[in-house]
Amino acid sequence: MISEVIKELASYVNSEIERLLSYGEPEGLYRAARHYLMAGGKRLRPVIALLSAKALGHDYRRAIYAGIAIETIHNFTLIHDDIMDEDEMRRGVKTVHTLYGIPTAILAGDTLYAEAFGILAKSEAEPVNVVRAIGKLARVCVEICEGQYMDMSFEERNDVSEEDYIEMVRKKTGVLIGISASIPAILFGEDEKIERALWNYGIYSGIGFQIHDDLLDIAGKDKIGKDWGSDIVEGKKTLIVIKAFEQGIELETFGKGRASREELEGDIKKLFDCGAVDYARKKAREYVELAKSQLDVLPESPARTHLRELADYLIKREY
Amino acid sequence: MISEVIKELASYVNSEIERLLSYGEPEGLYRAARHYLMAGGKRLRPVIALLSAKALGHDYRRAIYAGIAIETIHNFTLIHDDIMDEDEMRRGVKTVHTLYGIPTAILAGDTLYAEAFGILAKSEAEPVNVVRAIGKLARVCVEICEGQYMDMSFEERNDVSEEDYIEMVRKKTGVLIGISASIPAILFGEDEKIERALWNYGIYSGIGFQIHDDLLDIAGKDKIGKDWGSDIVEGKKTLIVIKAFEQGIELETFGKGRASREELEGDIKKLFDCGAVDYARKKAREYVELAKSQLDVLPESPARTHLRELADYLIKREY
Numbered sequence: 001m002i003s004e005v006i007k008e009l010a011s012y013v014n015s016e017i018e019r020l021l022s023y024g025e026p027e028g029l030y031r032a033a034r035h036y037l038m039a040g041g042k043r044l045r046p047v048i049a050l051l052s053a054k055a056l057g058h059d060y061r062r063a064i065y066a067g068i069a070i071e072t073i074h075n076f077t078l079i080h081d082d083i084m085d086e087d088e089m090r091r092g093v094k095t096v097h098t099l100y101g102i103p104t105a106i107l108a109g110d111t112l113y114a115e116a117f118g119i120l121a122k123s124e125a126e127p128v129n130v131v132r133a134i135g136k137l138a139r140v141c142v143e144i145c146e147g148q149y150m151d152m153s154f155e156e157r158n159d160v161s162e163e164d165y166i167e168m169v170r171k172k173t174g175v176l177i178g179i180s181a182s183i184p185a186i187l188f189g190e191d192e193k194i195e196r197a198l199w200n201y202g203i204y205s206g207i208g209f210q211i212h213d214d215l216l217d218i219a220g221k222d223k224i225g226k227d228w229g230s231d232i233v234e235g236k237k238t239l240i241v242i243k244a245f246e247q248g249i250e251l252e253t254f255g256k257g258r259a260s261r262e263e264l265e266g267d268i269k270k271l272f273d274c275g276a277v278d279y280a281r282k283k284a285r286e287y288v289e290l291a292k293s294q295l296d297v298l299p300e301s302p303a304r305t306h307l308r309e310l311a312d313y314l315i316k317r318e319y
Numbered sequence: 320m321i322s323e324v325i326k327e328l329a330s331y332v333n334s335e336i337e338r339l340l341s342y343g344e345p346e347g348l349y350r351a352a353r354h355y356l357m358a359g360g361k362r363l364r365p366v367i368a369l370l371s372a373k374a375l376g377h378d379y380r381r382a383i384y385a386g387i388a389i390e391t392i393h394n395f396t397l398i399h400d401d402i403m404d405e406d407e408m409r410r411g412v413k414t415v416h417t418l419y420g421i422p423t424a425i426l427a428g429d430t431l432y433a434e435a436f437g438i439l440a441k442s443e444a445e446p447v448n449v450v451r452a453i454g455k456l457a458r459v460c461v462e463i464c465e466g467q468y469m470d471m472s473f474e475e476r477n478d479v480s481e482e483d484y485i486e487m488v489r490k491k492t493g494v495l496i497g498i499s500a501s502i503p504a505i506l507f508g509e510d511e512k513i514e515r516a517l518w519n520y521g522i523y524s525g526i527g528f529q530i531h532d533d534l535l536d537i538a539g540k541d542k543i544g545k546d547w548g549s550d551i552v553e554g555k556k557t558l559i560v561i562k563a564f565e566q567g568i569e570l571e572t573f574g575k576g577r578a579s580r581e582e583l584e585g586d587i588k589k590l591f592d593c594g595a596v597d598y599a600r601k602k603a604r605e606y607v608e609l610a611k612s613q614l615d616v617l618p619e620s621p622a623r624t625h626l627r628e629l630a631d632y633l634i635k636r637e638y
Contacts, residue, residue, distance in 0.1 A: 028468065029464065029468040080429060084422035084426070102403075103471055110428075111464040113433075114458075114461045118454055121453045134453055135441070138433045138440060139433075142430055142433045142434060146348060149426055152423075
């Protein structure tokens with residue numbers, strides 16, 4: 001079971017996170033910086049890096065600094081995104097700025113950002129490859145900022161197309177998974193064809209992952225969760241909504257900030273009835289299939305199988 | 320004249336900034352990210368890096384990526400600090416968050432942050448040295464966050480000592496000048512004694528620079544500037560104020576948020592009369608002398624002389 005593989009690798013990741021990201025002084029800064037990181041999580045990005053190292057025939061432990069650097073970047077983006085989106089809760093815990101205030105939350109993210117590059121610089125690999133990996137991670141971080149900016153600006157635009165959405169999601173979510181999968185190829189000096197295939201595996205998986213995430217907002221199991229339908233009332237231009245708007249569907253609660261359960265159910269029914277939900281499901285599946293096909297350049301191995309299964313897992317998870 | 324040397328090197332830095340930090344898409348993000356960077360500035364940090372490379376006997380152009388990476392980090396800290404301090408103006412221009420909003424300002428800083436590491440990774444030097452330089456810059460960025468956090472928390476503390484202040488300033492201002500001076504030694508593989516001397520040159524210069532900056536707030540030439548005395552009304556624990564408080568001096572306007580010109584003049588007179596201003600001036604001078612003495616390990620050269628003069632310049636500038 002892929003979920004067991006993920007759990008086992010995640011437990012190794014967690015022990016290394018505790019070793020590499022200890023609590024420094026001033027205490028208040030580090031408490032804020034470690035808030036999400038120590039609250040757990042599936043560690044999907046470092047797990048992908050470790051599986052990718054294995055699939056390339058290396059000891060997966062040699063990719064651990066890279067994996068944790070990427071997880072640290074991921075956590076920095078969560079802290080800053082929560083400030084920008086004014087979110088008060090994240091997966092059952094209060095957001096960093098809600099607990100510690102915006103100035104401390106900005107600094108907490110900034111601290112993780114630097115720590116990530118510091119950790120990556122410790123990688124056990126040829127220095128010339130480490131420098132390339134750092135350059136690539138820097139580029140990825142710039143693209144994440146571009147993606148987040150696009151996401152914010154979509155809320156004020158009425159002409160967002162499917163293409164715009166995919167480009168936004170590629171940057172906001174795809175590239176960090178892309179580098180998770182390809183960074184072992186960079187560090188171990190694999191040829192460019194392999195690196196590009198793993199990069200694309202991550203990009204396509206990431207797009208599928210994000211579309212699935214959007215689906216969970218309205219079609220998730222836990223319909224009594226207080227966040228159910230929150231993308232709609234917040235006016236997020238998800239693929240589902242874009243497809244519905246293309247057909248002239250009007251949503252009563254879209255961007256209204258708040259809505260009754262009845263109003264929301266009415267709107268969500270429209271999204272199902274017009275086929276937008278099915279369309280998004282089909283697209284998520286297509287991207288994941290495209291991701292898996294990239295792995296054909298690698299020799300058959302248990303790790304390669306796990307990477308395929310992991311891509312499937314990304315669009316099956318229910319939370 | 321050192322100011323001429325600075326101007327000449329700064330003009331080279333500016334042309335390389337334009338080449339390396341172009342405007343990408345989305346336009347709104349890059350306009351915000353480039354706002355301070357393109358508004359000019361003395362480029363003291365990259366100039367120090369270039370002079371240090373020269374003093375080590377190298378073509379100074381080989382330190383340009385490092386210098387610009389550091390200037391980019393400096394600019395990212397300005398954008399985020401202005402959000403945290405809720406400042407509306409910076410050197411005659413509106414602050415980034417005032418112009419573009421807090422979410423965009425956070426992202427603008429985050430974009431520069433990544434670009435800085437990307438630019439440093441392009442350095443023309445042995446990869447093993449580039450990796451070390453990146454690790455060191457990452458560590459410096461963590462310390463800057465720690466320093467900014469200390470600075471913010473001082474506002475709520477009544478027991479800030481001179482030692483606390485120096486530690487805060489070392490992190491908030493010193494380390495970035497420390498790495499400006501020492502990064503060429505890292506990149507060119509100089510021995511550790513040289514690297515440490517240049518690091519200390521930067522640290523001590525930076526502390527002197529910051530004390531001088533605090534002095535300008537109350538003793539600057541331009542007493543009609545709207546920011547005159549702003550550290551006092553904002554309740555900043557500068558060395559001057561710490562020394563006055565040690566003597567039991569009470570300031571009417573301290574931390575009051577606003578004050579009349581008469582009240583402020585009364586408080587500032589007290590700071591002069593009790594000797595706190597003279598004490599701070601003496602300390603700034605001592606740190607700069609300490610900085611200059613570090614350079615004794617380098618062979619005599621025009622660049623070494625310029626580094627000495629630059630340290631003096633840091634506590635003579637009037638704005």
